[in-house]
Amino acid sequence: MTDGISSISPQLLQNMLEAGVHFGHQAKRWDPHVKPFIWQSRDGIHIFDLLKTAQSLQIAGEAVKQHIIDGKNILFLATKRQASGLVRDEAIRAGMPYIVSRWPGGMLSNWEQINKSIKRMHYIESGLESGEFKHYTKKERVILDRELTRLKRLFVGVGDLKNPPDALFVVDITREKSAMREAMAKKLPIYALIDSNANPNLVDFPIPGNDDAVRSISLLTKLFVDYIVEAKGIAEKSK
Structure with a gap:
């Protein structure tokens, strides 16, 4: 591990100062x-x-x-x-x-359910791209599109996770x-x-x-x- 104060460069402190890192909230x-x-x-x-x-x-x-x-x-x-x-x-x-x-x-406390939602997101996305749902009615495809949008909004950043x-x-x-x-x-x-x-x-x-x-x-x-x-x-x- 780096050794405390001696390893902290003045430039790092200056960068923090310029970025406003030092400002907290109102004291109260x-x-x-x-x-x-x-x-x-x-x-x-x-x-x-x-x-x-x-x-x-x-x-x-x-x-x-x-x-x-x-x-x-x-x-x-x-x-x-x-x-x-x-x-x-x-x-x-x-x-x-x-x-x-x-x-x-439940992202951490109920991983089993979260994992099901992630798999569902991948399934719908893959099916829409491959044409698997082409026999669906227009209304059914709209419902799938909406579900995919909702799932991606929540899980797009964790789509590759296999475990918590x-x-x-x-x-x-x-x-x-x-x-x-x-x-x-x-x-x-x-x-x-x-x-x-x-x-x-x-x-x-x-x-x-x-x-x-x-x-x-x-x-x-x-x-x-x-x-x-x-x-x-x-x-x-x-x-």
Whole structure:
């Protein structure tokens, strides 16, 4: 593992500063458990200690590297509007599953049913492409089209999963309460961007910082995915 403060480059801290990673929520909206990561309050806004953010990112990054080298996957979750597109793109870069529209209840707690829905999505898509349903009436094909649209909206990012995810990466745990409950019940490792209104003790690897601004989410997610890409390269070379 990299060695603490000495390995954190000034350029990384500058990039975080320029991306607004240091801006938290209004001080009156904070979760007291996040106090160790707060530098100060300025004009009623909590300011993150970027050195601690960088250290937390390193800890999370080294952990996820080992996770990937061990052959496990990680599900990326971000349903808030400003995060969904960029998190989807980073998950694709990492070669990992993602959910960016709405959390499908039971994704972790009722995998058997979720897997049936994923298989149903593939079946309808394949059948429509191959002409298997050409003998159906127009109304029946419209119903299939609508069902496929609904299933793809939920499961397009997890369509290649054969088994439940091994871990979770979350943007905004205060928003993704259902997913958090399922992950904690299953004792899955949770990596997450933690803003000043969230409890970092709810996740295994908190990355404290602004989880509302696009540039902040983009930078922190990219840096996290860089560790995954590096780990996949290491795993490939060791084959």
